[in-house]
Amino acid sequence: GWTALMFASKNGQSHVVRELIRKGSDPLKVNSTGQTAQDLAEFWLHGEVVNILSSSTSQPEVNLQRRTNYLCDNPLDRSSKKRSDDVWMKGALTDPLSVFVVLSGLCPLVIPLNENKLVNDFFNFNSQLSDVKAKLARFSYEQALQLSPNLLQYYIFLGREQNEVDTTSGRNHKEDDDDYHRHHRHQQRGYHHGRSWFAVETKLSPTELHAIEPGITKLPFPLGFSSLMRSEAAIVCQARSMMAWHDRNQFCSTCGSASVAEEAGYKRRCRNDACKSNKGGAYNTCYPRLDPTVIMAISSPDNKRLLLGRNKRRHIPNMWSVLAGFMEPGESIEEACRREVFEETRVNVGEVSYHSSQPWPMPSTLMIGCIGRAIDSDIVIDESELAEARWFQTSEVKQMLDGTHPECLTLPPPQAIAHQLILQWLGSSETPGDTPLVTSQDRPSMTSSALSKSSL
Amino acid sequence: GWTALMFASKNGQSHVVRELIRKGSDPLKVNSTGQTAQDLAEFWLHGEVVNILSSSTSQPEVNLQRRTNYLCDNPLDRSSKKRSDDVWMKGALTDPLSVFVVLSGLCPLVIPLNENKLVNDFFNFNSQLSDVKAKLARFSYEQALQLSPNLLQYYIFLGREQNEVDTTSGRNHKEDDDDYHRHHRHQQRGYHHGRSWFAVETKLSPTELHAIEPGITKLPFPLGFSSLMRSEAAIVCQARSMMAWHDRNQFCSTCGSASVAEEAGYKRRCRNDACKSNKGGAYNTCYPRLDPTVIMAISSPDNKRLLLGRNKRRHIPNMWSVLAGFMEPGESIEEACRREVFEETRVNVGEVSYHSSQPWPMPSTLMIGCIGRAIDSDIVIDESELAEARWFQTSEVKQMLDGTHPECLTLPPPQAIAHQLILQWLGSSETPGDTPLVTSQDRPSMTSSALSKSSL
Structure with missing residues (x-):
């Protein structure tokens, strides 16, 4: 109860x-x-x-039974069958209860939280995971039309709110296909089951935006990303990746003709009817792209040390992290982990096991987190990728998490899957007599910029 | 020893x-x-x-310590740093020891194995996993030039052979950067460490091909795919996915201009210098695309039954399989499993755990295999995707694997990750007193066509 x-x-x-x-x-x-x-x-x-x-509370962040990362647990049911139902979609778009999220240059419009002392302090690196600094601005259809006049030509259907009590249990609510309009009966008691969410783009300048909605600001990416609460961050992640895909796919890669958005934003069709991509068959170029990326915490052969690297392109000079890299065609997740670690450090990896995954909207990465064990330990870094790589003792990794490292070395924040992989390794490397795992309350953390990739 | x-x-x-x-x-x-x-x-x-x-031998196929699927265990070291080293690459391309794999219409040229009684019987559904029916045709640079006159403008560098004793242990051989030419010393004893492999495309007609190489044939996809031995199948998987990517990406999706292959086939650059994709930043459109796909064996809440479906588009009418679907931006692997199962059957899934992965060259899918447990069991199928879906008892699943099902229902062959997921579930559903898991020798199997996707 x-x-x-x-x-x-x-x-x-x-x-x-x-x-x-x-x-x-x-x-x-x-x-x-x-x-x-x-x-x-x-x-x-x-x-x-x-x-x-x-x-x-003092809950440890890693729930081994249910490893969900920041940006997961999207509370919306994508209701993908509705995407091709034009009549239903028109009704949902113009429904006064529907919620519109607006992005400007791929950054969401948000309302800074006045009750929080960290308002607008997006660059504060000592914020906690749950220090929510802004909430997503939610617009009605009428408001969204002002910000995005060609809304009906270009929008993304994000999904529908599920039954409130089911949102974090991994359940989907069973429903009839015609239940969409039923929610009107429930709205008096704040029960918006079935309410639709959309993402649209605005081309208005900051000045024009301010004139229409004075309290609204653009959330900078990726530095401000961790300022949102989990459920909203997950929604923004979906919206941003989808919009970035449209942004980079205005043309058909098969024939070079212009393409057009269809199916509520989940497909692009080539306008050239003679194009191969319109002839049937498995034309993946018509569908949103995702880039699977392996990210792995690699321990030394005796499991007492952790391999960390410092990226050449990273913005924060003292931040170290686990290694990561894009997967390539024709390899398994486990092979990709071994290849990436070998390419970047010449360390050979034996066993690899999957830990958890995380979508990452830069622009549309699927981070696949693994834990692996090296079978040797000599490091020769790839200087085009890494500035440095070395083995860290358990005690030093704890200092980095605690913010007590003598050289002020730090690790990515709890929002990043890298952080969760490091916590998981720390747990596995602990002997029973050791200090227990640090919890989120014990240590400062950082914004999620560490994992951003400034280039491929 | x-x-x-x-x-x-x-x-x-x-x-x-x-x-x-x-x-x-x-x-x-x-x-x-x-x-x-x-x-x-x-x-x-x-x-x-x-x-x-x-x-x-009677080895069970599922090695729980090291779950590698067919198409994994690529024996080549991709040596990705060499891709941008033009001088090295020119030397490797023209080296008489280098091996060229040739694809025609994305199908590899192969030599049927005369010593095998199943030669050319690509459509035989009762072949064993290890019934190797063809071997990859390996061409020298001079031969490859005949088949692919513009080879130097369009080729894929697949990688280099590793030290022979290391190929299946997950190790990479340590080496100096200048060791490439050292292998000449070893070739007398068949030791080709460092030998480079490339994939090229031929536009010659079957008649022209036959005139040049009478013993060569085109391996049909996907039906003939399981006719290759594991190591060659993995190489073909890499080659085919890479070539399919070039095939579909002759133009820049950002501006519509023509693009050109670079970095030994691992990058495409837009020819329009003013294009955003040439201005730096994370332009994933320049790099090979991979489509992560979840595929999951879902058990009933009591773990006694398995959810299987029959796809509308599948070629073999009696073949059932586990559910699968493409991942979308903004979701974790676990969320995608739950969404897909719910969309296709309205069954809600609770716990999901990762099992193994498999690259699939149709055109470049990353199959991410999971095992999940349903929290309810009423099925309402999505008729646009599935012809049928239902719960199967353990005993019935065994009959399907054994080829003894009374209605002749069957399952995908061992080469497909679906088969391995089903074996894994069978193992977990067995009580200690039950019949042990069937092994590969006990049952007939099928070609891997079951998992092919005729459309997105």
């Missing part, structure tokens, strides 16, 4: 939440679908409540 | 191998780098020996 703390969290009553915590309410209790009060606050976009709850 | 059986297998002496097996030689013995006699025969392309050894 639901606790008082859950109700207060869902309703965004931060003073009630603070009082309940002070009186001993347990923030780790879950309801019948496995959600904590914080899960509910995140879904209902109450940043202040999320911050209170997260600083009151 | 090496046994007599290993030496005979490496040298392709099938009569010696047969005699040694008859006298009790153990085919499962491994040398110091973990290779069996069959591994050596596969690497050295002795199809007859592979067949003898495989029918003499």
Whole structure:
């Protein structure tokens, strides 16, 4: 059942939440679908409540049963069958309840959170994972039309809100195909099951935007990305990758003719009817592109040290991370891990096991996180990719996470899958007598810029 | 150390191998780098020996410690740093020892194996995994120039042969950068460490090809694909995906101008210098595309039944398989599994765990294999995708694998990751008292056409 703390969290009553915590309410209790009060606050976009709850709990970040990373757990049901249903889509687009997310130059428009002392401090590297600094600006159809006059020609259907209690349990709500308009009955009690979300693009200048919506600002990428709460970050990730794909695919790569968006943004069709891509067959060029990338925490043969590198192109000079690289045609995930590590450091890797995955909207990467064990340890770096690479002892890795490293070396923030892989390795390298794993409350963290790739 | 059986297998002496097996030689013995006699025969392309050894052993196909699928274990080191070294590449291209693989309409040229009774029987559905029916035709530079006169303008550098004893252990051989020409010293004893492989395209007609190379034939795709031995199939997979990418990307998708191949086939550059894609930044459109696809064996909530579907577009009417679908931007692997199963059957999935991966050259898919557990079991199929979907009992799945199903229902062959996922599920659903897992010798199998995707 639901606790008082859950109700207060869902309703965004931060003073009630603070009082309940002070009186001993347990923030780790879950309801019948496995959600904590914080899960509910995140879904209902109450940043202040999320911050209170997260600083009151000491949950370790790595949930081994359910390794979901930042940018995962998109709360929307993509309802892909609706994409080709023009009548339904027209109704959803013009529905006054539908939500429009607006991107400008691939950056989402957001509302800085006034109740949070870190407002607009997007470049603060000492923020916590759950320090929500901005919320996504949600526009109605009428508002979105002002910002994006050709909306009906170019939009992305992101999906529909699911039943509120199901959003974080991995369930999809069963429904009839004609249930779309049923939600009107429920809206009086804030129950928006079935409400549609769209992403559109605005070409307005910052000045023009400010004139229409004074409280709105453009969230810089990737530095500001970790300022959003999880559910909104996941939605932005989907929207940004889709729009970046359209941005780079205005022309057919098979014949060079102009192409046009179809199926609510999930397909591009070549305008040249004679083009091979219109003749049937498996023409992947018509569908959104994703770039699978392996990222791997590689331990020394005795599992006591971790291989970390410092990228030449990275913006933050003291930040180290695990190695990563794009996969190529004709290799498995495990082969790609071994190849990348060998290419960058000449270290040979034996066993490789999958850990978790994470979509990354730069522009549309699928990060595939693995843990591997080296079978030798001599390092010869590839100087075109890395500035440095070396083996780090467990104790040093902990200092980097804690922010207590004597040379101020740091690691990527919890939002990055790299961080989660490092935590996982630390757990596996610990002997029972050692210090327990650090938790998110014990250490400062950074924005997710570390993993950004400034070039391929 | 090496046994007599290993030496005979490496040298392709099938009569010696047969005699040694008859006298009790153990085919499962491994040398110091973990290779069996069959591994050596596969690497050295002795199809007859592979067949003898495989029918003499009863190794279960699923090696839980090292789940490598057909099309993985590419024996070549991609040596990606050489791709932009024009001087080195010119030397490797014209080296008389270099090996050229030739594709015609994306199908590789092969030599049917005369010693095998199944020669040319590409459509035989009862062949074993290791029934090697053809070997890849290997051409020299001079021969390749005849088949592909503009070879120097369009070729793919596949990589270099590694030290023979390291090919199946996941190791890469350490080497100096200038060791390329050193292999000449070793060639007298068949030791071709460092020998380069390339793929080129021929536009010659079958008649013209036959006039030049009478023993050569075009291997049909995907039906003939499983006729190659593992190491060659992996090389063809890489070559075919790369060539399919060039085939579909003759033009820049950002501006519509013509593009040109660079970096030994691993990059395409837009010829329009003013194009955004030439201005730096992460322009993924310049690099080979890969399509990550989830494929998942989903069990019933009690783990006693398996969810299988029959695709509308599949060529073989009685073949059932696990569900699969392309990933989309902004989702994790686990989310994609749940979404696909829900979209196709309305079954909700809870836990999902990764099993293994497989590259698939149709045209360049990365199959990401998972095992998942449903949290409900009512099926409503998506009729645009599936002809049928239902839950199968363990006993029925075994009959399908054994070829003893009363309605002649079958499953994909061992070469397909789907088959390996099903075997894995069968293992997990078995109680200790049950019949042990079937092995490859106990059951007939099929060509890998089952997984082919006739359209996106």
